[in-house]
Amino acid sequence: MRTSIHRLRGRPRLCLTGALAVLLLFLSSSPAAPATPVPPDPTGGPITRGNAYMGIGVLAHDGASDAPPPAPRATQTEGVDVSSHQGEVDWRSLWDSGVRWAYTKATEGTYYTNPYFTQQYDGSFDAGMVRGAYHFATPDTAGGAAQADYFLAHGGGWSADGKTLPGVLDIEWNPYGDACYGKSASAMVTWIRDFLDRYKSRTGRAAVVYTATSWWSECTGNYAGFGPANPLWIARYASTVGTLPAGWSSYTMWQYTSSGPSVGDHDRFNGSQDKLREFATG
Structure with missing residues (x-):
């Protein structure tokens, strides 16, 4: 892993290269963890606010x-x-x-x-x-x-x-x-x-x-x-x-x-x- 520091308007700027850049790209594209599963709306639609019913979970x-x-x-x-x-x-x-x-x-x-x-x-x-x-x-x-x-x-x-x-x-x-x-x-x-x-x-x-x-x-x-x-x-x-x-x-x-x-x-x-x-x- 290599890093280098450049100057921009008098302030240091950290440039990320090599493996670190690849790691950041991977993390940004990784899917979010799935939500806790729940039964679907009985009518076949998505569960949205107001659709909950007694025993849904x-x-x-x-x-x-x-x-x-x-x-x-x-x-x-x-x-x-x-x-x-x-x-x-x-x-x-x-x-x-x-x-x-x-x-x-x-x-x-x-x-x-x-x-x-x-x-x-x-x-x-x-x-x-x-x-x-x-x-x-x-x-x-x-x-x-x-x-x-x-x-x-x-x-x-x-x-x-x-x-x-x-x-x-x-x-x-x-x-x-x-x-x-x-x-x-x-x-x-x-x-x-x-x-x-x-x-x-x-x-x-x-x-x-x-x-x-x-x-x-x-x-x-x-x-x-x-x-x-x-x-x-x-x-x-x-x-x-x-x-x-x-x-x-x-x-x-x-x-x-x-x-x-x-x-x-x-x-x-x-x-x-x-x-x-x-x-x-x-």
Whole structure:
């Protein structure tokens, strides 16, 4: 490797030659490291802001078990979760198939609202289902309290009418970048707490936390402090729920598949239909 120094307007200028120049050329042309893989948009398009949906990272990071899905149980009640990807939903058909509750994506960050929200949210109610709304969290775009306010302003509220479920914080892998949204475990816990505290202070009801055990362990350090107050919606595509995140000894809801017999992801409420209405009432 050779270098030489020349003068330019009285200042030294370093000229790079030989092997060093070749090395710099190689580095400038090397491709960037690939991003963390995520499932594609179900419609076949690219994943862009607003396209995220409940469980978007579960298959990519946890996969699906080869075991058959759980058998129907009289002590559990079937549900679905939907987003804009499902478009207008045939709720009567879902009711006839045994679905008794539903969650609709309302918002993402502080920049997106589901254009099909009214048809999905009101339609499930009109079909006789107990229904609620969820918020897809993006902790790298705005604070937890700000996102809770945005959620509440766009369909995420709750009322004790026996048919409205408490709002859900969908906190999982970032489909647009770093899995933990660039936050340390302690910063992530603070963000989640800010969202949950604001939702509780404005509605009087504790929000449900939707997550997967592996993400929770990685991105919150398996924090155990939310279990006593906030119901858990666990995501695991298998015949059993497996290990739950720290702080929860049981789950309230379980997303057990992303490929159910009809529209949307399929879920189980851990109780009878009467218990479901009790849960909705608070």
